[in-house]
Amino acid sequence: MTAQSPAPPTAPTPSGLAPALGAYLIWGFLPLYLMLVNTIPAVEFVGWRIIWTLPFCLVIVALRGQFAEVLAALRSPRTLLALLASAVLIGINWFVYIWAIMAGEVYATSIGYYLNPLLNVLLGTLFLGEKLSQRQWLAVAIATIAAALLAAGALTSLWISLSLGFSFALYGFVRKQVVVGSLPGLTIESAILLLPAAAIAAWYAAGPQGSSFGQDPMLSGLIILSGVVTAVPLLLFALAARRMDYSTLGFLQYIAPTIVFFLGLFVFDQPLAPIKLVSFVLIWIAVAIFASDLWAKRKAASA
Numbered sequence: 001m002t003a004q005s006p007a008p009p010t011a012p013t014p015s016g017l018a019p020a021l022g023a024y025l026i027w028g029f030l031p032l033y034l035m036l037v038n039t040i041p042a043v044e045f046v047g048w049r050i051i052w053t054l055p056f057c058l059v060i061v062a063l064r065g066q067f068a069e070v071l072a073a074l075r076s077p078r079t080l081l082a083l084l085a086s087a088v089l090i091g092i093n094w095f096v097y098i099w100a101i102m103a104g105e106v107y108a109t110s111i112g113y114y115l116n117p118l119l120n121v122l123l124g125t126l127f128l129g130e131k132l133s134q135r136q137w138l139a140v141a142i143a144t145i146a147a148a149l150l151a152a153g154a155l156t157s158l159w160i161s162l163s164l165g166f167s168f169a170l171y172g173f174v175r176k177q178v179v180v181g182s183l184p185g186l187t188i189e190s191a192i193l194l195l196p197a198a199a200i201a202a203w204y205a206a207g208p209q210g211s212s213f214g215q216d217p218m219l220s221g222l223i224i225l226s227g228v229v230t231a232v233p234l235l236l237f238a239l240a241a242r243r244m245d246y247s248t249l250g251f252l253q254y255i256a257p258t259i260v261f262f263l264g265l266f267v268f269d270q271p272l273a274p275i276k277l278v279s280f281v282l283i284w285i286a287v288a289i290f291a292s293d294l295w296a297k298r299k300a301a302s303a
Contacts, residue, residue, distance in 0.1 A: 015243065015244070016240035016241070016242070016243030016244035016249065017240075017244070017252075019239040019240040019243075020236070020237070020240035020244065020249055020252050021252070021255070022232075022236045023233040023234070023237040023240065024233075024252060024253055024255040024256040025259070026229065026236075027113075027233050027256040028255060028256040028258070028259025030101075031106060031109075031260060031263050031264075031268075032263065032267070033225075034098060034101045034102060035102075036222055037222050037223065038101075038102045039219070040212040040223070041204065041212075042095065042099040042102050042103075043095065043099075043200060044200060044201065044204040044211075044212055045212070045223070046094050046095045046098055047197040047198070047199075047200030047204070048197075048213060048226060049094060049098075049227070050091070050094075050194060050197035050230075051197050051198065051227075052223065052224050052225075052226050052227030052230075053186075053227040053231050054190040054194055054227075055227065056227040056228055056231050057186055057190055057231055058187060060183055061183060061184065064183065066183060066184050069180065069181050069184040070184040070187055070188060072180075073180045073185065073188055074188065079178055082177060082178045083178065083180070083188045083189055083192065085174050086171050086178070086185075086189055087188075087189040087190075087192040087193050089170050089171040090189060091193050091196075092163065092167045093163075093164060093167040093168050093171060094230075096160060096164055096167070097112075100160045100164075104270070105157050105160055106264035106268050106270055107261070107264050107270060107272075107276065108158075108161050109160065109161075109164060109260055110260040110261045110264065111147070111150045111160075111161040111257070112160060112162070112163070112164030113164060113165065113168070113253060113254075113257035114143070114146070114147055114150065114165075114254065114283055115147050115151075115161055115162070115164075115165035116164065116169050116253060117251050117252075117253045117254060119166060119169035120169050120173075120249065120251075121251075123170075123173045124245065127173070128176075130245055133293055135290070135293040136289075136290055136293055138289055139251070139286040139289040139290035142283075142285055142286040142289070143282070143283055143287075146278075146280070146281075146282035146283040146286065147279070147283075149276075149278060149279040150276060150279040150280075152275070153273055153276055172237070175238050175241055176241045182234075182235045182236075182237075182238030182239045183235055185238060186231060186234050186238065190231075201213070248294060251290045251291070254283065258280075258284070261280060
């Protein structure tokens, strides 16, 4: 009787933490890049951003040999319809965010992405069957109060915050339901948006000021870079969304608006009203409670 050979060890499931942190750090510091291109009209820049995201994605798809996944997604009506919805949502998000930063509404964008994780939690619990502990619900309640205070103190720019929060929460929710890799999905989304983006670029090129691309080498280089700063964090986010609980992913997103908050305070020299300061402090308390609960659970699981 021969001894049974031991089963090969199971490879550990990749964690979504690293890609999530990478995405949120890039998004947090994105206003610094946008201020370098603030001479470009926001609508035109969104068009160029889409145009240069697609070739960047296609190059990576070719290097990773993922064209078969792209074609498989294109053959699925359900997947294609979902990616059409996610493309529209991310297009709206890009325009509102870029316009707001260029218009100096830095705190409004920060508020929007503070609201977004609350919406992620709501979607996760209502539609994905995810459960929150009592401490996590306490964190949600505190963050909700903080978001309400922020909204009450910024009624004139509330539409910016709500548009950003809802569009990105729904984008992440839709992408989590689609059985397609992060890179093939983003490639198809960019292709869907390419026609309107090209129309926007052509319209500005025919205008009295001409196209912003091709006139100045430095500015043109920054426009091309928009494809990289667009694709990389979205790829990381889509990867993270498929590897971790949506509720946890939502609370990690507080990293990005916190960075934007400090940029608005120390780099853009925007005045900070007392009610906003109180709200931000409450949000940081909520994040600390939620993070400590997650840490305690992981520590207990590994014991």
